[in-house]
Amino acid sequence: MSPAQHPQLNTPTLNVLVVGNGGREHALAWKLHQSPSVAQVYVAPGNGGTARDQRLVSLPQLSATDVVGVRTWAQANGIGLVVVGPEAPLAAGLVDELRAHGVPVFGPTQAAAQLESSKAFSKAFMARHGIPTAAYDTFTDAALAHAYIDKMGAPIVVKADGLAAGKGVVVAMSLAEAHEAVDFMLEGNKFGVQHNAGGARVVIEEFLQGEEASFIVVCDGKTVLPLATSQDHKRLLDADQGPNTGGMGAYSPAPVVTPAVHDKAMNEVILPTMAGMAADGIPYTGFLYAGLMITPDGAVKTLEFNCRMGDPETQPIMMRLQSDLAAVLLAAANQQLAGTELSWDSRCALGVVLAADGYPLTPRKGDVITALPVDTADAVVFHAGTTLVGDELQTSGGRVLCATALGDGVKAAQERAYALVDQVAFAGMQFRKDIGYRAL
Numbered sequence: 001m002s003p004a005q006h007p008q009l010n011t012p013t014l015n016v017l018v019v020g021n022g023g024r025e026h027a028l029a030w031k032l033h034q035s036p037s038v039a040q041v042y043v044a045p046g047n048g049g050t051a052r053d054q055r056l057v058s059l060p061q062l063s064a065t066d067v068v069g070v071r072t073w074a075q076a077n078g079i080g081l082v083v084v085g086p087e088a089p090l091a092a093g094l095v096d097e098l099r100a101h102g103v104p105v106f107g108p109t110q111a112a113a114q115l116e117s118s119k120a121f122s123k124a125f126m127a128r129h130g131i132p133t134a135a136y137d138t139f140t141d142a143a144l145a146h147a148y149i150d151k152m153g154a155p156i157v158v159k160a161d162g163l164a165a166g167k168g169v170v171v172a173m174s175l176a177e178a179h180e181a182v183d184f185m186l187e188g189n190k191f192g193v194q195h196n197a198g199g200a201r202v203v204i205e206e207f208l209q210g211e212e213a214s215f216i217v218v219c220d221g222k223t224v225l226p227l228a229t230s231q232d233h234k235r236l237l238d239a240d241q242g243p244n245t246g247g248m249g250a251y252s253p254a255p256v257v258t259p260a261v262h263d264k265a266m267n268e269v270i271l272p273t274m275a276g277m278a279a280d281g282i283p284y285t286g287f288l289y290a291g292l293m294i295t296p297d298g299a300v301k302t303l304e305f306n307c308r309m310g311d312p313e314t315q316p317i318m319m320r321l322q323s324d325l326a327a328v329l330l331a332a333a334n335q336q337l338a339g340t341e342l343s344w345d346s347r348c349a350l351g352v353v354l355a356a357d358g359y360p361l362t363p364r365k366g367d368v369i370t371a372l373p374v375d376t377a378d379a380v381v382f383h384a385g386t387t388l389v390g391d392e393l394q395t396s397g398g399r400v401l402c403a404t405a406l407g408d409g410v411k412a413a414q415e416r417a418y419a420l421v422d423q424v425a426f427a428g429m430q431f432r433k434d435i436g437y438r439a440l
Helices: 023-033 048-052 067-076 087-091 094-100 119-129 142-152 175-188 259-279 314-320 325-333 410-421
Strands: 014-020 038-045 056-058 081-084 136-139 156-160 169-172 202-206 211-220 224-226 235-237 241-244 249-252 285-294 300-306 348-355 379-383 386-389 392-395 399-407
Touching: 014 023, 014 067, 014 325, 023 038, 023 048, 023 056, 023 314, 023 325, 023 379, 023 399, 048 056, 048 379, 048 386, 048 392, 067 094, 081 094, 081 325, 087 094, 119 136, 119 202, 119 259, 119 300, 136 142, 142 156, 142 175, 142 202, 156 175, 169 175, 169 241, 175 202, 211 259, 211 325, 224 259, 249 314, 249 410, 259 285, 259 300, 285 325, 314 348, 314 379, 314 399, 348 410, 379 410, 399 410
Parallel strands: 014 038, 014 081, 038 056
Antiparallel strands: 136 202, 156 169, 156 202, 211 224, 211 285, 235 241, 249 348, 285 300, 348 399, 379 399, 386 392
């Protein structure tokens, strides 16, 4: 599809549809609206925050995974770019449906999205293409999985094969914890995993020592454009204690990603992944998120791939991005990313997730959000699990809000973000008090 078929970028005529309802999608929509080329940003289905924002249009009637419904709405409303946020519509083939009908879309195809939607596919792909990762084995039989855990010992990592909204990974520090995770994933499915063809499956990996970082790039099938580095905090409680979550906060840039680590990530992980996907006949377009472990000796190993921006990493990354996001993603959708450069705010951005009572396993919904600060250019509370009921803003998910701020250095950004947190109120609100501590 030639650029001539698209609205010209020098006039604000581009209508953009962001698919999803989380904090990532709110942040993407917030940034896309700032693009001089953009006339209107729609969010399907959106959340309470996008519904309250006069600059955005929420479409609560459109389900993110209704691939035909989203496509027909996009066609009927002159959408010039669709940006797919979460994993479920990618795995459902939304990108394939839009492309088949000539709607410009940024995101990976259903086949390419297997890098995230199937841990077994992802690990086999990495082994086949020599991409550094943890040693592993895959099981559908619980008894065999339990025997493998007993043989390997703890600590050990247990991953559900299917999509689990960021909660399908248990870093088991004891054998008992590992055995319980296998039972949850293969038999009880307590994490609500969307099983792939063939039923329940787990991937069991060696435990890697080191520091994690999120390495996210924009891909157009040929060209790769790295975004600013970031690091999130997966554990629920301060000092990285408690259960894994979808992420309790993040900051950018991540000091652990030194120039040497950045080069290794690109040359040993990202570029071989792009080449491997192309060689396998499934060229990769969209955001690609490599969760990396930086080992004490400076080696880089791939923990996982996500076929989307991270949440909550998106919020601080979007706060720092100074380039025209719509122009970048439209160029990527048209395989024209070569020569594009991104500019970044030199300040640090840090986001603190405010979670519902009972998160991550049994988040309570329906609590009224009784206080929120007013957003400014460099301090924004992005919405995730919120909904508007009449004029009342209520919690509707586990991770409710992400208080995000810019500052001159990690400490300043941290202080500003927590000053936002102090102005938020809803019953049962829980959050970590140490986001960014590794960089201080």
